[in-house]
Amino acid sequence: MTRRTTWLGLRALVGLALLAAPAWVLATAGGAVPHQHWTLGALLAVSALAGVALLVATALAWRRDRRRATAPPATPSTSTSSADTPRSGVTGASAPSPDAEPAARPEPARPRGRRVLRATGAGVGLALLAVLAAATAWLRPFPATDAALDALRGDDAVEVRESAGWYAFVPRDAEPTTGLVYSPGARVDVRATAAVLRPLAEAGYLVVALKEPLGIALTSPGQSASAMAAFDGVERWAVGGHSLGGVAASSFAAAHDDEVDGLLLHASYPLGDMVDADLVVASVSGSEDGLTTPADVDASRADLPAATTFTQVDGAVHAFFADYGPQPGDGTPTVPREEARAEIVAASLALLDEVAAG
Template identity: 40%
Template structure:
């Protein structure tokens, strides 16, 4: 067979292979856009877009929660769950991260903190976003909030206030594995497994490949999560310093 004929045979196969690779890449690396109700929740909360992410904050917040999204998840997907924190006096920054991967934007929380230089900062994250949050919390000695996540390294020797929430129906981080990974959490961490909650149920971005279905209404689960988070935040007794007194 001549080289020209061989080339003509191989060319369609090469295009077919390239299409297959692209299709698989899109399937496994596709983004998870926020559902319309998440965008509506963000708007109702008076949220504003900032270079580092999506900010929901009262006029005089007590503290700022900088939250890292799960892999390839639109940050606004967490607005329905976290917007009520604004009503309780806390600012929430839903962080944008490069290519949807929090580990590529671990400093993003510190960028958000520059908007509120006098406020206490705590960091949180869902799934892979929690890994980035834990790394920053350990380095900067910050309170830590984790949804279906755990530190990459062992933080059991650290004294960082920590709340870690997991779902009993999580198909990506099953309870048995989550219990084992929880050994890495800072000492004294509060660990809660929520009945009926899966992996994607922490946000509003639709079903996630490999996950299990929810076993309870999502709104009821969100209220339970919000209760746990508010108890944790209030236990920290965070507050912004009073404004400097005028010099007389």
């Protein structure tokens, strides 16, 4: 097998991976994709188009190589005797045939440095495309379960609004004056938060669950501001989130403590020191969480205001803070999900009650 054949084989494999990644995401979480931030759908399209383009280019290159390999070798032109050829004006010279093709000139060899540079660039480009395929597969959202989807249905108590940037749970009985902007955990279907957040709206609070770019809250740490601006009737705001979403929310709250009154951390912790932040803070965690462990939460105490309320839900795991099924690396729950959810909701309501009270 030649180097050229190996190279074309690698290109074909990467092209197939670029097509397979979005196909797998759509096959296993396709119902979630239209309800996430538009960047996820764009990533799937870019991966698929890149795969098609790479496979077509590879097929054309392979076809050219096959033609060159099977082409007959060029035959040198034979000279005819002077007796059979009309004389030209020059003695001993035969007149060229009018149909004769000019002899092919050999292509000049490229300088070695240029060849090495071109090969290096092609290798780096193929590696980047392989990373694109891997990232596309990795960013597959954990899709919401039926319990979460049921909580997305509006009724006489709560109106559920979906927009390009978020889901909003709006109380119908009165105009809410206190609200929560919530960031889901990394790669978690935004709809999976519904069963935890809807009870907060039933208690009279506006709740906005963000659709994060590519499902990663830290890709747009200022996103909460746009949601707050869209509901100008709300006078007091808390921000919060689950896991990495809580990390992003804590950074936003620390940078905007003149606009934000509270911070709600679900199985999460801040990125840095927030001890002096003028905020009402609640940290709610699970005793069996394998991702944001009890040790992680204990370590965060040094970075949060002294008055922070810490609630540990006995038997709860990381995936109990939203409804998206089990998560790799998580612990084993020792309590029913519904029982843990009730404690999570109660601790979250206590935070919003304190924010509303000023």
